[in-house]
Amino acid sequence: MTEAQAGDAPDPLVSVVVVTYNSAPTVGETLSSLAAQTYPDDRYEIVVVDGGSSDDTERVVAEYDAEFHVVDGGTIGACRNHGIDVVDAEYVAFTDSDCAVPATWLRSLVDRMVDAADHIAGIGGPNRPFPDDPAFAKLVGSLQGTVFGSGGSPQSHAIDRVREVRSVACCNVIYDAAVLEKHRFDGDINVGEDAELHFRLSEAGLRFLFDPKIAVSHHLSSDIASFTKKARSYGYSMARIQRRHGKLIRWYSPLPSAALGGGAVAFLADLTAQRARYVPLLALAYLLVSAYATAQVYRDRRSPLALFVPVLLAAQYGFYGIGFLEGLTAADPVPQELP
Structure with missing residues (x-):
């Protein structure tokens, strides 16, 4: 249901939560893209949850219209939960502090979410390298778009149609807030917290809609050392x-x-x-x-x-x-x- 179809009904309230840690070089890019949304300014808010950064992340965030919270030493799962705790909206969206979203990101996610069936917990899409990222990062992005590079994970842009999936990447997702009232991230988990939550949601009979057209830009590994470290960590x-x-x-x-x-x-x-x-x-x-x-x-x-x-x-x-x-x-x- 689009805004025009809804008549005079206001758009749903959306809280966008950005989890960050020592992301001063990239978080400004993320917040700048979130500030430029076509979604009505008075119908969404931006909340940044920091895991205890030691760089200039807080100073960069202060330049934008965003709430800033610190969970010192918190895992990614704990920071995501804190973001859920401090917001009050119909939908909760997540992107990461090394991403940038298109101007139509929230509009597209909300429109799909409003029309979704009851068993749909959220909407997600692919993440792709930035156009100006190093050649190695673009190579990684293309590799992860293959069945052997991603295991068929829906983060891959090789999935070319809207379809139901069991999990999506948490750097590009919107949830029904009612789902997050019953199911939270595991606060002990620092890597794979989204996969773990989505597994529990799938066990409860819930699914996600994956839309390949709702893509975000994501800074991927720029060299072999960070690439292998991330693979080992996952x-x-x-x-x-x-x-x-x-x-x-x-x-x-x-x-x-x-x-x-x-x-x-x-x-x-x-x-x-x-x-x-x-x-x-x-x-x-x-x-x-x-x-x-x-x-x-x-x-x-x-x-x-x-x-x-x-x-x-x-x-x-x-x-x-x-x-x-x-x-x-x-x-x-x-x-x-x-x-």
Whole structure:
């Protein structure tokens, strides 16, 4: 239902919560984009929740019309919950402090949310690299748009139609506030807090609508070190979250670790038999997977940098798998950042 269809009825009130930590270089870009929304100024507010930054984040936020709250030492999950606690609106939207949203972002999310069925907890869309981001970040964005780069996660812009999904990225989402009154983020979780909440929502029969046209710009990993660190961190957190629930949250999450284990077994088997039999077969399978992903990335980027996709896939799978194994064996199943 659009504003015109609603007649004289006012637009729903929306609170936009931005969680931040040491984001002085990027949070201004985020808040500037939120200030430029086509949604009526008197029908939405911006709330920034800071996890205890030590840089100039607070000074940058003060330049914008936004409330500023501090949860010193708080996890991302705890900061998101604090944002929910201090707002009073019909809908609660989230984006991150390294993102920028289009001017029509809130208008598009609200219009879809108003018309959504009762079992829809929220609306989300893809996140893509900024046009002026480094070439490596754009390559990562294209890789994550492939089925092998993202496991088919709806953050991928390869999903080209509106569809129901079990989870969306929390850097681009709007929730029905009534849902968040009953279901909160886990305040112990610092990575993967959205996946964990959305798993519980899906278990309760709720779903999200994914709209590929409602996209936000997101600063992705700009070098191999940050890329592999993030992959390891996601693997670590996902393993610990799944340990807590005692079941798979995402079916594909153990596969990189299984591939690492299978590769080690194949190597030992070939070494014992003194003949190359299993390792070449695994290498061939990987080459086929990476060739398919490379073709998809090249089609998206039209850049020779697509030739680096096999290296990036190996790094992503390898470090995610290592992190997952570390998470499985960690003493405390509460998912925090890597030690």
